Amino acid sequence: MIERLADNDGIRYRLTPNRSISWPGLVRVWLGLAVVTGCVVIGWTLAGVWLVIPFAGLELTAVGAGLWYTARKCARQEVITFGATEVVLEKGHQRREQQWQWPRTSVTILLDPEPHPWMREQVWLCSRGEEIPLADFLNPRESRELVTVLQSQGLHVTRRAREFVGIWF
Template sequence: MVEQLSQREGDCFLLTPNRSMSWRGNIRIWLAAVFLSLIIATGMLLAGAWPVLPFAGLELTALAAAFYYTSRRCQRREVLTFAPELIRLEKGLTRKEQEWELPRRHTRVWQDMPRHPWTPPKLHLQFRGEEISLAPFLNIDDTEELVAILERHGLRVEKRRRPEKLLF
């Protein structure tokens, strides 16, 4: 998701992954799975298949871990600020963990074109040999919106195709 923020220093944009459900929504889905699993496990227990209970517990634990991991990864955010002479990129989960200040005039923007039409292109900022990925979690529409924003702020987005990686 691309959201414009107001800031005195220049245009500022918040880049976040799309989140289809809140943390409370995830908990409700998990509790529904617990309830359904308990009903099934109780029926199996009454039928004499008691070994089903530990596996039901393992299954629910794995589901809870998957919900937590996915929800945590969806909390990533990047803040992209365009000042008159600089581009500032800040990345982090709950707080700023990394920050780059790049001179606007000497920064290049690369767009790695995907091999499949359903895959979103990946954006990179490059300055002095250092290549910084820019919002790799965005979907196709949001990536196109970000490319338009970059071009509107005077940056030329150069398209490239990465060479195929060999699997052996």
């Protein structure tokens, strides 16, 4: 998702993955699964199949770990700030973990062609020989929208030539 933020120093965009459910929502889903699993486990345990208990625990642990991992991946964000003389890119999860700062005149966009028709182009911010991948979590439509937004800020777009890899790609 591309979101324009209010900023006094310039123009700022926040890029985040699409999230259909919040962390509290995921916890409620997991608790619902735990209640249903608990009811089934109690039934089978009363029937004498007590070996179901550890497997139900493993199942709930695996589902919880998967939900946590997915929520963590969806909590990523990238913030691009276009100031009068510089461009700042910040990446992180809960806080800024990485930051790049370049003069505005030296920043360009590099587009790698999609490796397959179902995939999207990879967008890179380039400056002074440094290439930083940008918003690899966006879908193809949002990726094209991001390129349009970056072009509206005066950045030049360069497309890398497609490499022939094999028969299908």
